[in-house]
Amino acid sequence: MTLAAAPPGEQLKLSQETAPIKVGRGERGLTVFTHVFLIGWALIVAIPLIWVLFSSLKTDNEIFVDSWKPPAALQFDNYARAWNASHISQYFFNSLIVVTASVVIVMVLGAMVAYCLARYEFPGRTILRYAFIGAMAVPLFLAIVPLFGVVKGFGLLNTYHGLIAVYVAYAMPFTVFFLTGFFSTLPKEISEAAFVDGAGHYRTFFSVMLPMARPGMISIGIFNALGLWNQYLIPVFLVTDESKFVVPQGLAILAATAGYRSDFSGLFAGLMIGMAPVLVLYLIFQKQIQSGMTAGALK
């Protein structure tokens, strides 16, 4: 069940579709109609997000009375409280370690496997390809409870390296799939030339092929960084020690306990802190992220 939305490695074109057409009547009406709906949906998307931002700068009382109103005075201490007292700093640090390590490792290992699959003939190659594609298609809920047993068996529950190993393992199929497409498009003559010049297999990979795959590596790197930063299901099943919680998990705990501690402004500040890194990353790389994710998530 491979659902390749686009050949991996090929950037989806996001250019506007244009075609000549006769100037029709009622064109103005169509344009107005279009804009009404687009602005309408833009508000539906933006208002809840702006409201979270506003609420993160309000007092608790302001959040409950006429909740739609903007804050009267900006309560920046909500952020300080969320960062320190609600342990967001700890969750943030955990996420940073686990996601950074996972992304780096999965890119290196994924590139190695993809390179072998793309450019070498060997027995079992087709089976391996199908194994990776199959792993992308099967629902995680089938594996998640046995996975707990596996991780526990290795004594890796509630450890950074345990979570990193699992993240790497589950990010690997798509990384390999995407990079295999990338490596197989690189011209054969270049690696032949490298061999003729006396470079071995390793040298050819590290000094010739890997640098050429850079655009693909960047796309898949951003994709993995976002996906793993937002990962919720895996840590919820595997991480039970609160000191090792990652950001999405920490936010969920914060939301569950906000009522008892009656600190809703702190919850909103925590939400903003949790969303900020991906939003910044998205604003910088929005083109690559959109094309990478539409090519990618629909594997």
Place this chain on the structure above:
Amino acid sequence: MRQGKYRFLTVFMALPMAIFVIFVVSPYAQAFYLALTDWTGYTPTYNFIGLQNFAYLFGIEGPPDRFFWMGLRNNLILLLIVPAATIAIALFFAAMLNLSGSTKGGQIRGVRGSSFYRILFFVPQVISVAALGIMFQQVFQPSGLLNSMLRLFPGADPPSWLADPRTALLTVIVTLVWTNVGFYMVYFSAAMANIPRELLEAAAIDKASRWQSFRLITFPLLRPSLQVAFIYLGIMALDAFAIVQIMTIGPGGPNESTTVMALSIYKNFKEQGQFGYATAQGVILFFITIVLAAFTLRATKREEVEM
């Protein structure tokens, strides 16, 4: 030139394959066996109990597992509504963004500001489901954003959305659609951009209206993308774990009106420690997903033949 090829392959692939096999392949493979045991996860040993977990689930001796079947019911409701609604809205916006601008110089242009809309509509897709779940939990609170806006209208008496069994599942549906529309809009836009321009030009020469060229050219050529979208959104509707677990009361409440199969797996795992039983539910979820995917592929294939 190819000396030491197998040594090289072994060096490069041994570690990645070991990680993949241990943490991905083996749990999937184990699931089918563990579903037939009374594994609790906390004791080192467990017994093979045959189909007892499934018998319990289906209520062969005693009442069926209400929480799981309510979950299946809700998953099926989500499956009927969420993909269709998401795809309809996303397709509508993709068509608008790409086809509905002014015709400057005889060309259909994307609408003004289309790149802004494209950036904004996609934002929900990059935020974690956990954060979105919390955001909508707060939006739907009795004194949250939605009700405080509704109360601006005189005489409005908005419900407490999440606490009322009649509206709770609706909030889940709205949240899932809100989250996914932008992604599919961008996805369909990309698919539209790949449609050969000559086809639309030919249609324009034949004096086809915009609606005609959308219905007769763009839409049929989008069919493979729509098929992919249906399967992917269907799989998501069969999951919906994070949103339900974070956003709803209980979670899964009130009165199991929002629970999903995945939440039942989570609760049996986390709260009851019945790992074998939870895995059996995972096996059922797996088969339902496979059937859904096969069914969608078949159904859409037949339509293509008819075309």
